[in-house]
Amino acid sequence: MAVLPRFLTDPDIGRHLLRDEGEVIVDEVRKHRIVYVVPALIACAGVAFLVVSAVASVQLAWLPMLLGFGLLVWAAWRALAANLDRFVITNMRVFRVNGVLSRSLATMPLGRILDITVVKPMTGRVLGYGHFTFESAAQDQGLREIRFVGAPDQRDLAIQRVVQRSGLRGPKVN
Structure with missing residues (x-):
């Protein structure tokens, strides 16, 4: 028997997917363990x-x-708020779900991502976390900064791979 109900411990990412359009999860990113120190x-x-x-x-x-x-x-x-904060990379978009009692969903299609900045502070380099900043053509966006991402280099490569495979950046030039 669970101590907390499932809706308080799982953000239920699957219900936000466009399954009929063929959207699949490439990576679901939880916050790094460092967020539980405070x-x-x-x-x-x-x-x-x-x-x-x-x-x-x-x-x-x-x-x-x-x-x-x-x-x-x-x-x-x-701790519960940190546990429910998820960043998801799919084959069509990136989105973030967070919130305990009220949930917020911020989405950015892969085609709108112009630049990704990965910042790894000294402690992040030692402990294996970093922060993402997404740049797009839009001035204000709901998905700009994702903090305390574990294995940020691998996550950045996963996003770049998905963008490349989707054909949004053009073909590879040899």
């Missing part, structure tokens, strides 16, 4: 407040207990 630290602070409430006087124990539970809930919310 929620873990917040949870540790919450546990510390709960420990303090256990040794505090009865009259004042409610305040650290309330803070501890509040921090634990906040940490769980941040």
Whole structure:
């Protein structure tokens, strides 16, 4: 039996695919594990407040207990939000689904991608994550920056391969 209902732990990517048009998933990208560090630290602070409430006087124990539970809930919310944030590469487009209670979907067809910038900060180079920035002809787009992508070089190559195979960049020149 699951602790949380499926709609809270799985963004259900399949329902956003254009299956009748032949769209298939090339890669579904979860956030890198580094995004769980801050929620873990917040949870540790919450546990510390709960420990303090256990040794505090009865009259004042409610305040650290309330803070501890509040921090634990906040940490769980941040971890759940990171778990539900997915970036998907298909043979037709790239899209991002995120949100816990309300979901948002940002889509960009492969033909609109003009440039992809991959930024790997020093810690990202060591731990294996990076950030994507998509440039398109549109001024404002819902899918501009994707942060904390694991194995960013391989993901970039996957996008470039899909764009090349779709014929959007023209044939290879020898």
